[in-house]
Amino acid sequence: MRVAIEDVPGLHREGKKIGVTSVCSAHPLVLKAALRHGRETGTTVLIEATCNQVNHLGGYTGMTPSDFAAMVKALAAVEQCPTELIVLGGDHLGPNPWKDRPAEEAMAQAGTMVDAYVRAGFRKIHLDASMGCAGEPATLDDHTVAERAARMAGVAEQAAAQSGGASPVYIIGTEVPPPGGADHALDAITPTSPEAARQTHAIHAKAFQAAGLESAFSRVIGLVVQPGVEFGNQNVIFYDRTKASDLAATLNTLPSLIFEAHSTDYQGERPLRELVEDGFAILKVGPELTFKLREALYALDLIASDLVPFYGQRPLYQAMEELMQAAPKNWASHYHGSDADKRTLRHYSYSDRIRYYWATPQARAACDRLFDALKGRKVPVTLFLQHLPSALAWAARGCDVEEIAIDHVQRSIEIYARACGT
Structure with missing residues (x-):
């Protein structure tokens, strides 16, 4: 079933527990598998690239956003996957690749990157300015993060308007697991607190409003939170819905949103299904593939x-x-x-x-x-x-x-x- 990602929060409000898989990989054979599945089933193919992997300077893959989009388009043609099924997303878009530089310099690079992503046709944009830059604490306060996220959203809005593309939908949130999993054995992961989730949403709403970006904020569809899942080098922490029940209930006060769950690799079908049922409706997977x-x-x-x-x-x-x-x-x-x-x-x-x-x-x-x-x-x-x-x-x-x-x-x-x- 094809699902427009912007419709997922509404489907959950109607009691339809539908989710979307986000394939986070640049390997052609992995992308072929995702595109083939889309062709065979008619379902949405959400493919995401990260800021370190793909950016305006090439990233570690050597690809710019337009290069990545062209690769996906070429692979889709080989697999005969209809382009209308494909949604491109940008993950962790922010200053992270340049965090060793002063904040203004890093944010300028982040803005150029966001502009390149949107002009290349990426329409699901995860705004992540949670990391400190040179001379700043490693973890920033919510107000600074939200202001920087709004700044990047302004760039994205302008790029979409100038390029004639569809208006982006946004993911916000600062409770982001380490990309690619943890580097040590794990015993347990504490889910995001309901208070932190509500506060993140409220502070971002104010920052977007202050920047005159109310329209952009109306297209925020998801909040990145930690539902209590993760994997280390040799073990996996599986979803325990009893520990995340208070967090899941928070969506009742945020009816326009769903949660986005990172590091869901290796969970298996039952935990993944429970995540979707509980409102963690965008499931990101990469290393497992x-x-x-x-x-x-x-x-x-x-x-x-x-x-x-x-x-x-x-x-x-x-x-x-x-x-x-x-x-x-x-x-x-x-x-x-x-x-x-x-x-x-x-x-x-x-x-x-x-x-x-x-x-x-x-x-x-x-x-x-x-x-x-x-x-x-x-x-x-x-x-x-x-x-x-x-x-x-x-x-x-x-x-x-x-x-x-x-x-x-x-x-x-x-x-x-x-x-x-x-």
Whole structure:
């Protein structure tokens, strides 16, 4: 079922517990899985890029917002996914990539980034100015955060008016989990207090009003809160609706809103469904999808090692290990313990920091070698049973690594879709 994201709060007021999955990834195979699911089911495909990943200076993917939008459009054409099903979102848009600079300089960059996102056709905009810049506390007070959010919303409104695009819808909120999951083992996560949620909304309303942005604030559809879910490197904190009941009840006093839940990866269908039922109606997922992609590729690497003469012993795994060892900045501060512990985490952590390396030429070459080694080969049923049971149906036909990987990722997307009631 196609759902306009701006209609979700109204649907919840009517008792229709519908949610939307937000796919947060730049990997083409993950995006193909999301777009294919949209084509097959006719459901909304919400795809989001983050400020560090994609920005006007390229981000860590090397893509600007217009580059990212063009990539999604090209992949949608390949997957024959109707463009009217696709919604592009910008996540954590704010000064974070430049927080080591003075606030005015960082906010100027953030404004340029927001302008680029909106002009490129992104219409779901998460305004996140919660982080301190150079010389400021790491966590800012709500008033400063709200004023900076309103400033960015003003830029977005102007960009939409000048470019002729649809008016953006906004997500606000400062209770934002660390992107990509926590870097340590977790025992429990405390949900946002109802008072904090109401205060965040009220302070933002005043800041937008002071900036003459009442129309923009009328399009704030969601508030980022912490429902008590998170994942660390090796464990997951699952949703406990009894602990979040007071927070969920807060929506009765904020009838124009739903909550947006970050870090919902690895929750599974029942907790995700309970989140949606309780008003956490935008479910953001990213690392789980690239984790599933890696899971499929590594399994096929093992199959090729067992099946194909001269392929070698896990060359894809070895290539990724060499890459991560040579460029440790994307994982070194997240993984701790002995050398053996860190080696395991580099490949199998829930936080999936390996996702930062798939776009490198070395990783692409290793994947191409795997694709070529198995292309068209008949894989025995027993090898799929050993390494990748989800791909068992492929035993009856010639192997296609890309299709197998997309299918494996799509299984997670289907879980989210069922939880969202779409």
